[in-house]
Amino acid sequence: MGGIVEQTHQTMRNLIAILQEAGYDITDVVRVGVWLEDPRDFWSFNKVFGEYFSPEHAPARACVQANMMVDCKVEIDCIAYKRK
Template sequence: MTIEYFSERNPGTKTLPRSLATKAGNFVFVSGQVARDEDGSIVAGGIEAQTRRTLENVAHVLALAGCTLEDVVKTMVWLEDARDFDEFNRVYGEFFRENKPSRSTIQATNMVGTKVEIEAIAYIP
């Protein structure tokens, strides 16, 4: 089995000892993504803006590994505030309309102070 590592490029995270994604065989494991823009700054705004940017970042990392959100089979979500769950789900549903991956969602404080963090696992047949 071939393993590929996709490195960090965002100024806000490139010093972290991790890969953006790891492709192992037909699976792609995306490291936790948050609402950082291209210059590494955290996107201002509430849960809607941060969820949207976080999922755009997940999609970008998947593209580096040759797949899309359609290939995602599992996500893990950390929400800072459980009261954001309904609004989070509304935005999340815009990104996963047809193929809805399995998902775990918990409440936790994020290391960088964002309202949401999302990991993903994709499978490329």
Template sequence: MKPVETTKAPAAVGPYSQAVLSNGQIYCSGMLPINPENGEITATTVEEQTKQVMENIIGLLKEVDLSLDDVVKTTIFLDSIESFQQVNEVYGHYFSNHKPARSCVEVAAIPKGALVEIEFIAQLN
């Protein structure tokens, strides 16, 4: 097991790794819509926050020479299921050809007051 860390995605906000490489797979911790350049959530709408999360995921994947095409499973956490359609629309732009397995759930709260958080599992080539 090997931690994966990059400055292309926000630093962990607690005692955990951004992601872990194990047995040919990358297991990513929940990715928040934090701008990695300033460590803050600057996006205010769920669409903007989803875009930031997806860009953070791409940054982490690039660190291990992978892309969204290597993602096999995602889990989306929403602070309100009412935003499902807006998140789904942005998410769909990133996964237009390759569609990984996915779960999407509403939770009581997301760290740092975020509206969306996404975790993933990717397969090494």
């Protein structure tokens, strides 16, 4: 399981793998939805999140607390768009 830092890294690795399988990469992400079990984890989560998204490619983001999560501290979804 791990704490918020470990779970955020794993979630981002999973997200990147799914993006790559679909022919996208992290710079194609335009929107991210984040669910945190505990809002006090936001600053630790945000530090890890910043390791994956540079300020030049920061997507729009919504972050909310989720009370119904079981055995996880963070969930992330995204929308990616590849410019032609």
